[in-house]
Amino acid sequence: MQIGCTLGDRLYQKVDMNILEFVSKFPDEQSCRLDFKNKREDQGVFCKKCSSEVHYWLKNKWQWQCKNSNFRTTLRSGTIMENSNMPVRSWYLCMAQIKKIIQSMSELVSFLQVLVKLEQIVKSL
Numbered sequence: 001m002q003i004g005c006t007l008g009d010r011l012y013q014k015v016d017m018n019i020l021e022f023v024s025k026f027p028d029e030q031s032c033r034l035d036f037k038n039k040r041e042d043q044g045v046f047c048k049k050c051s052s053e054v055h056y057w058l059k060n061k062w063q064w065q066c067k068n069s070n071f072r073t074t075l076r077s078g079t080i081m082e083n084s085n086m087p088v089r090s091w092y093l094c095m096a097q098i099k100k101i102i103q104s105m106s107e108l109v110s111f112l113q114v115l116v117k118l119e120q121i122v123k124s125l
């Protein structure tokens with residue numbers, strides 16, 4: 001029981017720390033939108049109309065415009081956020097929490113594997 005409580009406390013602290021880190025890194029919607037824009041540009045923005053990767057950034061509209069076809073691509077176009085009105089910051093918070101949950105589940109699996117090995121050792125005594 002002591003081991004389980006310690007693990008639970010540790011997992012809780014990690015999630016709690018993650019929220020503090022998140023708030024520090026992304027204090028508002030603008031910081032999330034800018035980060036998302038930079039990440040999309042790092043991966044390359046592709047035009048749906050002509051497949052060109054060369055775009056202008058329309059600062060006031062928060063859209064890319066294809067240099068070849070003038071087709072416009074929104075910040076959310078082609079992503080999981082495309083048909084959502086939820087703020088980018090809310091998406092980021094959800095994704096950060098899901099990431100932490102997956103990491104916590106991975107730690108839990110490792111912990112359970114140790115318990116199984118311990119059980120095997122105890123049975124062999």
Ligand SMILES: [Zn+2]
Pocket residue numbers: 047048049050051052066067068069070071
């Ligand atoms: Zn184009």
